[in-house]
């Protein structure tokens with residue numbers, strides 16, 4: 320790790336002298352996913368080579384599962400090209416043997432002609448095979464990429480919502496998205512390169528062994544400096560990048576801040592431009608220095624490597640000369656061996672670089688596989704009893720404790736909800752309303768207690784069919800960058816027949832957003848994302864109406880509305896609650912801090928610190944002393960209080 324430390328120092332020369340104050344961003348901790356990089360930096364090349372067979376098997380397995388045809392083509396064509404290399408070299412030896420024979424020149428040329436044709440043909444066929452192999456490889460790599468990406472998103476969209484509360488899961492997911500996912504295609508690419516390099520070396524060695532076996536050790540000797548140089552350069556490049564990873568992440572972060580529509584307003588309002596550009600400049604100065612340092616040391620290694628190769632070549636020439644003088648090798652064989660040497664150099668280099676990269680990328684790919692394992696532990700198994708709907712939902716001593724928290728967010732709650740009711744959850748911030756609503760909606764599973772639909776434990780019901788009876792208007796809705804119509808339609812994109820529920824326009828009318836959508840340049844086909852051409856945006860309240868339309872379009876038996884009117888104006892809010900009261904066959908669960916909106920609810924559940932402390936309708940709860948009356952009166956006072964005269968201005 321000495322190299323890492325050195326590169327780090329060079330990357331930020333003023334590190335020790337710097338004052339860490341508010342005018343400068345603090346240095347970031349190295350992220351956990353760099354642990355593999357460190358591991359690679361401490362692994363010897365021999366240890367890497369030992370793990371190679373397993374890695375190659377794994378990569379070929381992945382390629383095979385993606386496209387058998389392209390895998391066979393990539394590897395098969397490369398091997399065939401190798402065979403052509405051997406043929407070509409052998410034919411060249413024959414050409415040289417004929418040309419160096421003690422005969423008149425025209426006779427020598429005539430004798431060499433068939434072998435020359437053979438050598439030229441071998442060369443042409445090898446070139447064609449190489450191009451075809453490259454083509455198969457180019458087809459294979461993106462396919463592997465998409466397969467792995469799909470596997471990743473298949474897992475991230477199937478896991479329980481609770482998985483996202485687990486910090487370990489989130490970090491692993493980011494790490495996999497950062498690198499692990501991309502490296503799957505790389506390991507296939509490197510493996511094919513490794514096979515290509517290996518085939519090249521073997522093909523040359525085979526040719527040399529046929530020409531004159533004694534030349535084989537010479538070939539190996541000549542390639543050693545090249546191999547050492549390639550390994551050293553690849554590893555130095557990697558270690559240098561490793562030492563700068565954290566700083567580069569900071570650069571990416573700053574770059575993303577400075578070229579982003581969402582941050583543009585704040586950057587201008589707070590005049591942060593100078594600060595951001597200054598930080599970027601400071602970091603790029605360190606980066607430039609690190610780049611120059613790398614270029615310098617790579618040039619030195621390349622020079623030393625070239626000198627070593629030169630010396631090795633001189634040694635090989637000396638050995639060849641000796642063999643020629645002593646008659647062990649004929650002149651033609653020696654010349655062919657020199658050609659073989661050139662070919663072996665390039666192949667060996669490919670092999671060494673591919674080994675280094677394959678080993679490193681395989682470590683990141685392992686992260687991806689670990690993540691899929693972890694995700695599968697967070698995923699409910701498909702199957703179970705189909706859920707036909709419900710008439711009653713019953714909570715029996717239900718609790719939920721978030722990971723790594725001391726107190727349960729919902730604590731031993733028992734209640735019964737019936738279809739046709741409008742119920743409300745009330746309480747102060749953080750008392751557990753949203754968590755309880757998510758339990759009702761089946762988005763979370765209780766950590767203890769049982770939830771039953773018509774007497775059946777929901778954990779015995781098929782999660783997909785259970786979810787099909789639920790619609791949720793969440794507090795933290797997302798502005799999906801789709802058209803206005805799609806933003807509603809995704810509420811139930813797989814509705815079996817269009818006539819079985821409200822149309823998109825009906826839902827939009829019910830949520831008082833139809834006129835707004837018609838006012839957009841392309842009506843329901845208007846793209847709601849200004850970052851794309853012809854894209855538009857809506858105000859916060861207009862978006863909230865669109866979200867309401869989506870959940871009405873879903874037309875589910877259970878509708879959970881968490882602060883559905885937080886961004887609505889008074890008229891829209893009134894219309895929204897009127898609409899929610901007009902759903903006699905549904906169970907509506909409302910969460911709102913504006914208590915006037917739930918006066919008509921059939922039942923109000925009042926929560927404090929995760930527990931149910933009161934329940935009843937508005938009149939019953941107002942008739943008693945308690946939290947509900949206290950909160951309601953506090954709010955009502957604000958509306959009813961007569962405006963008091965402004966306090967007199969005090970004169971000094």
Ligand SMILES: Nc1ncnc2c1ncn2[C@@H]1O[C@H](COP(=O)(O)OP(=O)(O)OP(=O)(O)O)[C@@H](O)[C@H]1O
Nearest residue numbers: 484721722724728747748749750751752753754755
């Ligand atoms: N994902 C989470 N991980 C850990 N703790 C959480 C998580 N979500 C909520 N909590 C905690 O659980 C408790 C209940 O939160 P919840 O969001 O259910 O409250 P709430 O009554 O809906 O609050 P508000 O009225 O502010 O929306 C709070 O103490 C909160 O900090």
